[in-house]
Amino acid sequence: METKxxxxxxxxxLLPALPDKLKGxxxxxxxxxxxxxxxxxxxxxxxxxxxxLLQRMLECGLDTIxxxxxxxxxxxxxxKDLSKNILLVAHADSVYSSKVDHAISVLADEIVGPGxxxxxxxxxxxATLPNILEMLGIELEANLILLSSxxxxxxxxxxxxxxFMDNNKLPIEAGICIEGEKLGRLSYTAEGMFRGxxxxxxxxxxxxxxxxxNSAIIALNDVINRILEIPIPRRPRTSIVLGAVRGGKSxxxxxxxxxxxxxxxxxxxxxxNSIRERIDEIMADAQASHEAEFEFExxxxxxxxxxxxxxxxxxxxxxxxxxLEVQPTIRPSMSExxxxxxxxxxxxxxxxxxxxxLHDLNETISINPIYTGLAQLIAMLLAIDGGFCNxxxxxx
Amino acid sequence: MNLNNWIKNNTIHHSQFWDLKKLVEEKExxxxxxxxxxxxxxxxxxxxxxxxxxxSELMDRYPLIDEIAVIDSGSSDATREISANFGAxxxxxxxxxxxxGEKKGKGENLWKAVYELNGDVxxxxxxxxxxxxxxxxxxLVAPLIYRPEVHYVKAFYDRPLAFSQGIRPSGGGRVTEILxxxxxxxxxxxxxxxxxxxxxxxxxxxxxxxSIPFPxxxxxxxxxxxxxxxxxxxxxxxxxxxxxxxxxxxxxxxxGKMAFGILRAFLFRAEELGVIGELPExxxxxxxxxxxxxxxxxxxHTIVEEERPPMIELPEYREKFGIx
Numbered sequence: 111m112e113t114k115x116x117x118x119x120x121x122x123x124l125l126p127a128l129p130d131k132l133k134g135x136x137x138x139x140x141x142x143x144x145x146x147x148x149x150x151x152x153x154x155x156x157x158x159x160x161x162x163l164l165q166r167m168l169e170c171g172l173d174t175i176x177x178x179x180x181x182x183x184x185x186x187x188x189x190k191d192l193s194k195n196i197l198l199v200a201h202a203d204s205v206y207s208s209k210v211d212h213a214i215s216v217l218a219d220e221i222v223g224p225g226x227x228x229x230x231x232x233x234x235x236x237a238t239l240p241n242i243l244e245m246l247g248i249e250l251e252a253n254l255i256l257l258s259s260x261x262x263x264x265x266x267x268x269x270x271x272x273x274f275m276d277n278n279k280l281p282i283e284a285g286i287c288i289e290g291e292k293l294g295r296l297s298y299t300a301e302g303m304f305r306g307x308x309x310x311x312x313x314x315x316x317x318x319x320x321x322x323x324n325s326a327i328i329a330l331n332d333v334i335n336r337i338l339e340i341p342i343p344r345r346p347r348t349s350i351v352l353g354a355v356r357g358g359k360s361x362x363x364x365x366x367x368x369x370x371x372x373x374x375x376x377x378x379x380x381x382x383n384s385i386r387e388r389i390d391e392i393m394a395d396a397q398a399s400h401e402a403e404f405e406f407e408x409x410x411x412x413x414x415x416x417x418x419x420x421x422x423x424x425x426x427x428x429x430x431x432x433x434l435e436v437q438p439t440i441r442p443s444m445s446e447x448x449x450x451x452x453x454x455x456x457x458x459x460x461x462x463x464x465x466x467x468l469h470d471l472n473e474t475i476s477i478n479p480i481y482t483g484l485a486q487l488i489a490m491l492l493a494i495d496g497g498f499c500n501x502x503x504x505x506x
Numbered sequence: 507m508n509l510n511n512w513i514k515n516n517t518i519h520h521s522q523f524w525d526l527k528k529l530v531e532e533k534e535x536x537x538x539x540x541x542x543x544x545x546x547x548x549x550x551x552x553x554x555x556x557x558x559x560x561x562s563e564l565m566d567r568y569p570l571i572d573e574i575a576v577i578d579s580g581s582s583d584a585t586r587e588i589s590a591n592f593g594a595x596x597x598x599x600x601x602x603x604x605x606x607g608e609k610k611g612k613g614e615n616l617w618k619a620v621y622e623l624n625g626d627v628x629x630x631x632x633x634x635x636x637x638x639x640x641x642x643x644x645x646l647v648a649p650l651i652y653r654p655e656v657h658y659v660k661a662f663y664d665r666p667l668a669f670s671q672g673i674r675p676s677g678g679g680r681v682t683e684i685l686x687x688x689x690x691x692x693x694x695x696x697x698x699x700x701x702x703x704x705x706x707x708x709x710x711x712x713x714x715x716x717s718i719p720f721p722x723x724x725x726x727x728x729x730x731x732x733x734x735x736x737x738x739x740x741x742x743x744x745x746x747x748x749x750x751x752x753x754x755x756x757x758x759x760x761x762g763k764m765a766f767g768i769l770r771a772f773l774f775r776a777e778e779l780g781v782i783g784e785l786p787e788x789x790x791x792x793x794x795x796x797x798x799x800x801x802x803x804x805x806x807h808t809i810v811e812e813e814r815p816p817m818i819e820l821p822e823y824r825e826k827f828g829i830x
Binding site for chain 2: 136144216217
């Protein structure tokens with residue numbers, strides 16, 4: 111395939127025929143997906159799956175592959191101009207415990223199994239990309255850095271990607287984060303966010319007189335009510351999500367422990383901070399009035415940011431999707447792309463296919479849209495490689 | 507023949523054959539063609555995965571296998587559609603040699619594969635394996651490529667995860683241990699050297715497959731082993747440890763039917779070979795119990811172990827493969 115283009119329109123013209131060509135990679139992609147997905151990879155325990163990814167890359171003939179101290183897996187497809195680099199990221203961790211049966215089923219037009227969409231498919235795309243480029247005869251100018259990052263979800267707090275970015279010495283032009291779901295996903299902004307864990311403990315006392323008057327549930331309930339009283343503005347868009355409450359042991363035993371997991375998001379960093387301060391005040395007050403020990407822990411956090419809707423990288427993504435008749439779903443992200451954007455690297459998240467039953471044991475992806483998702487990715491690589499996604503230089 | 511020596515020399519772990527590039531080079535040097543046969547009946551949950559893995563790894567990446575064929579006994583689920591989607595050649599068993607009629611059973615599909623497929627070696631892999639891996643095919647084919655004296659390679663599965671002592675019990679499934687192994691110990695002691703004589707995965711050279719009869723039901727594996735042993739000797743047989751195999755577990759009642767079929771096939775072979783005296787006419791009915799509240803009732807299963815003749819005796823086969 112020709113890889114020198116005069117304009118992005120020339121790349122767009124290739125698109126209608128591309129998904130059919132990409133069907134030629136079906137068995138290789140799905141075999142990679144099976145091999146990766148059937149290895150459990152809960153956050154902090156991604157080692158075996160990353161090792162498999164690197165082995166697959168090695169079998170494709172990539173000779174620059176490695177892991178780092180954070181356990182990230184990295185492979186490089188060398189380009190013609192060794193000074194240019196494009197970063198592709200797919201997180202290696204999944205939400206499933208290693209005790210879950212990770213066997214997957216390949217049906218006529220669907221693949222079913224825990225984590226196939228989030229994010230075994232993303233990793234399988236990284237593993238298959240060398241074969242895809244070879245099949246299409248594409249040789250890029252830039253090196254492609256294929257990064258499968260660890261410790262991304264929940265308490266992982268994107269630590270793997272942060273470590274890579276802190277220590278990486280290669281100059282990177284742009285980043286694409288790959289998620290299995292869903293085709294049309296386009297994220298180029300990040301909301302400010304923190305996830306909090308409030309725990310409440312009450313000293314255990316055998317006092318029938320006081321039964322019902324005090325308990326970790328009642329104390330936490332008071333805290334929840336007060337959090338709900340915090341005024342939330344419509345602009346900048348802000349939300350508080352109370353995600354999970356746990357507490358108590360049985361019908362008739364006074365609860366001595368309770369906990370609340372919640373998330374605060376806002377487009378404005380100041381708003382996130384002011385809510386955090388307000389929650390600190392509520393905690394201090396509740397501590398005094400309930401004779402309870404409260405702890406408030408920030409489990410993970412992100413700074414808000416993003417690239418402009420008019421950035422050539424975003425514009426190119428929209429053009430590519432439009433030509434492939436994919437409806438873009440634009441949503442702010444708190445995943446890998448937020449970290450890349452926070453570091454000033456123009457980046458987007460793209461999804462590969464349609465998915466359902468996300469995070470259930472029967473997580474399901476559709477096979478056919480995958481080729482459109484891959485076509486979109488290839489077109490974006492060509493567009494970045496051709497220099498069509500750079501911001502015009504500022505004139506003084 | 508010293509059975510201990512046989513076990514030592516002809517029992518191989520699949521990891522010996524990790525170098526697929528070398529294996530393919532050796533295969534090509536010999537000009538050998540290899541066919542993979544997956545006999546199916548309603549296997550939509552696992553068949554897609556098997557085909558994708560074998561095609562990707564042993565056809566596209568390392569061209570070890572020349573054809574992947576699904577021979578289906580008339581599945582009512584999407585087995586045939588899925589198989590075709592992922593690039594297997596799909597055959598309905600009843601469409602192959604239709605002039606010989608249609609019999610139901612896995613052995614029937616294995617026999618018809620000998621006519622339909624073109625390989626010098628056919629590797630049979632059951633379609634219900636959950637943890638499918640390319641080793642299930644290359645592990646079985648490799649001894650045939652590297653060792654000309656080996657004609658029949660049988661899989662076994664054994665994977666000690668942690669064992670404190672050097673000795674641990676090892677062997678086959680329930681039917682193997684309470685039926686086949688005692689029978690072999692009594693009548694064909696050399697065949698006790700096989701860890702899992704009933705495993706459904708094996709690779710065989712065409713000259714063997716075309717010259718042995720095929721019981722169409724449960725007895726096919728037992729009968730093949732006896733025939734290969736009698737005609738070519740233990741030196742022609744090898745067994746490969748493929749580690750763990752995850753599959754559906756069968757009910758004890760179903761194993762009863764299996765044992766009945768195997769026993770009939772075994773007795774006929776033993777009689778034919780003069781190992782035991784003349785048998786009376788054997789019943790084809792297995793009786794099992796079921797209970798309605800406090801009442802017990804017998805149910806009868808008719809299990810006929812019919813047999814297909816050696817393929818080489820069929821004029822159609824001789825014509826297709828140019829045998830005079």
